[in-house]
Amino acid sequence: MLEILQYEFMRNALIAGMLASIACGIIGTYVVVKRIVFISGGISHSAFGGIGLGYLLGIDPIIGALFFTLASALGMGIVSKRTDLREDTVIGIIWATGMALGVIFLGLGPGYPPDPWGYLFGNILTVPRSDIIVMLILDAVIILIIFSLYKDFLALCFDEEFATVVGVPTERLYLVLLSLIALTVVVLIRVVGVILVIALLTIPAAISGQLTYSLKKMMIFSILLSAIFTTCGLWLSYVLDLASGAMIILVCFTVFLLSSLSKSLRSQRSYVHA
Template identity: 65%
Template sequence: MVVDILDILQYEHMRNALISALLASIACGIIGTYVVVKRIVFISGGIAHASFGGIGMGYYLGINPVLGILPFGIASALGIGWITKRSSLPEDSAIGIFWASGMAIGVIFLNLTPGYAPDLMTYLFGNILTVPFFDVIVMLILDIIIASLVYLFYKEFLALSFDEEMTAVLGVPAEKLYFLLLCLIALTVMVLVRVVGIILVIALLTIPAALSRQITSDFKRMIFLSVIFGGIFSTGGIGISYMFDIPSGATIILVMSIFYFAYSLFRGKLNNLLS
């Protein structure tokens, strides 16, 4: 088995896949915890799917589609946040509008692009085994940005997650922090899109954090466990997908889901054994 693992690591695409999985686990562990605690999962889904417009734009302009996601993701995050805070339009309606508009823009750009987009499915459903080294570098830079901003504003984000109104009363610029958090979600989507794709981003953002929340109520430990779970499930999913030649993104999510439901079912028995 050790020899097999060493043999696998000789391939550049497998090394890139494992590094990408670890980088993705950092982003989804940190931001996913805030997403779950603040209950903005569907805002995250709206940002993720609206970012599909950036993929279409990237193909149309002839640039790396991952880079094309950034302006659409940030614009969608700020747009959803602004409409939610400044207009009478319900939050779910705003999410639906951006969700549908982003996907439509992506389809139009792809239709206008000469030729055929051969790896489009990797952006919809992910294929971590095809991540190039350039994307690994982009993911590393984004992870550093995300971790640095969360470190700088940890207390403010923590207060915002549990009681936004009280945060504003205390003089903290809650609305600006909310917009910043949505932008961090957009950056996280960029990190995760090559791992599981636009369609499955929500799962990777929420399942590790939701599992860690069942285990601890301490926020720092929750983030730490989310990162650990994300890394274990992602690398495990890669191994299974490689062994059975099945889609990597879907396999990673399936592994996470199985562990989550298994823990939920046997949580009481596990607690009794440990007590």
């Protein structure tokens, strides 16, 4: 294990994994408890449009993705709060349109279209230093906002209507939460890609939810679990010479399966004893 650390790309990959774990541990917890997995899927897939636009305009695709995810998050949030349109229909539309735009933008670019594989399924081994800095800044923004508005977000997720009644600006807060999901997606794209992001947002938080009944602990457990999963997945992909993003997700899934099985066995046993 240690000898792989002598490569700079491996060290960068591990750092990227850690930074991704912080974002997805905190925000993934909200995605799971507030049951906004589908809207998060819409946000992450729309990122592909931004990646394509980045290529076309010759700017960092990650920055393009940041604009697209923020725009789609705010767009879907406003549509779901202020109009009578069905929320899940709108999410499905933005989901696919973002992907379609990405493909068109890539095709419009000069020369042969670049290989989108790394952005779709992640390629943590090619994370450049500049992206690590972007990830670091986004993590800092996420931590700062959640730390200062923790109690308001808890009320928003637990009982939005009551929070509104006692004077919490729930609509604005919900848009902030969706924007934080957008930032998290951008942090995770390099690691697992736009298609697999949703797994890293939900699985560690879902496992943590089986271990604790405290939101704060759920976040901390999710961060630790994601860090372990990304590191294990990275190591397995190195050893087996398989795609890193997909390997990380398979590690997540395996642990989720084991955790769920052991939880249902435990509750069955306590049922027999009772």
